[in-house]
Amino acid sequence: MPRIRIERKEATRLSILRAARTVFVSKGFHEATTHDVAREAGLSVGSIYTYFRSKDDLIRESILAANKDETDAVLRDVRSSGTVREKMARAIAGWYAYTLEEPGVPAFLAEAWAVASRKPLIRDLVARRRERIVTVAMVILQEGVADGELTPNLDVDAAARAVAALLDGVILESIESGASPPQMDIERRVLLLLGPEIAPVVRRGNDPSA
Amino acid sequence: MPRIRIERKEATRLSILRAARTVFVSKGFHEATTHDVAREAGLSVGSIYTYFRSKDDLIRESILAANKDETDAVLRDVRSSGTVREKMARAIAGWYAYTLEEPGVPAFLAEAWAVASRKPLIRDLVARRRERIVTVAMVILQEGVADGELTPNLDVDAAARAVAALLDGVILESIESGASPPQMDIERRVLLLLGPEIAPVVRRGNDPSA
DNA sequence: GACTATAATGAATGCTCGTTCAGTTTGTTG
């Protein structure tokens, strides 16, 4: 049981995963071939099957790895003090750095969502990803309520889910525009949810039929 | 130039598009075969090619048709009076009925987004879809500002894009959870953007390092 | 009721791709 062997094996496995991600991003899961992945990794096709049971397995593991990277990025700087806005801005900064500045991540996520709608196994993976993001948002908002910064009757769950949905929507927007919106814009939009950028609705004279 | 021929041809074309949508939803663009579409439409494979140049062409046309359906649904009840909240609620109702109550629409959109990240032609289609939704939101918000219902220094563009992103995020959420969130929940979240559900941030004693 | 343009057919074609496995190379150990 040589230790070096094990480390080597793990390294090769990671290099295949890295290669897979590159190829999946540029071609999509389906048009990317196992031969493509092997070439990108500097290996032969056969080797892939030493490390992964099948192409589907490779796809699943590659999504799993991406989720881990994103979660790490989001959580990096959250546990710290400050106002709700400051904490939220920091969380968004970490998320932004991984998701929108790292090239190819939006395309990769879009692929994952497409597959998720048909394959329960993949669906579970991306659902867990969302839950993690929602949890981060909930913690921040909950603290805001506890500190009296936010109104006590805030529906924390709804607000946290709104933040997560908004962020995912921004990912789609970046795909469509071909470029990431500036980080500031995203912060501003999320903060719309948290503050009086939009004034309270004031009923005026017009209360018509409907 | 027999008139009947033309009508018949159009009808067949539409039935192929309908069949394509059904198959694309259940299998995804790639795993769906032209034979599948033909069988679903009650035709032979060859016939598909009387109406569409290629499978890619069929995919493109099918996305185009779906976009039209969605836009029609969103615009149906918007042009009417009431408060900003009422108008927004009506627009969301139309959007919800088409997007989340119609089975398969989220899956179809997810497929489109995945392809959009790699194919400029498809990207243009889905980008136009977003622009239409943003425009509807902007019109509603703009009217709110003009009526004095919303604060004059509201960044209408940012807010409208936030609404659109939020809605798209909800589509992804519905894919992941395997069920649509209730329409009320979505309204509540969008309205978070429009009102004081969350109280203004109040600076309290703690103003630390940062 | 024949005639003709149009539409529909589906077997055949050529290609791509996931997966396998018999054989080769590489690295470790005694």
Next chain:
DNA sequence: CAACAAACTGAACGAGCATTCATTATAGTC
């Protein structure tokens, strides 16, 4: 260094697929 196992190789296989096209069926016209 010899012996062995782990890791790697890539040609070959077989299944599946988009697309074509020679042929057949059909609907509209005179």
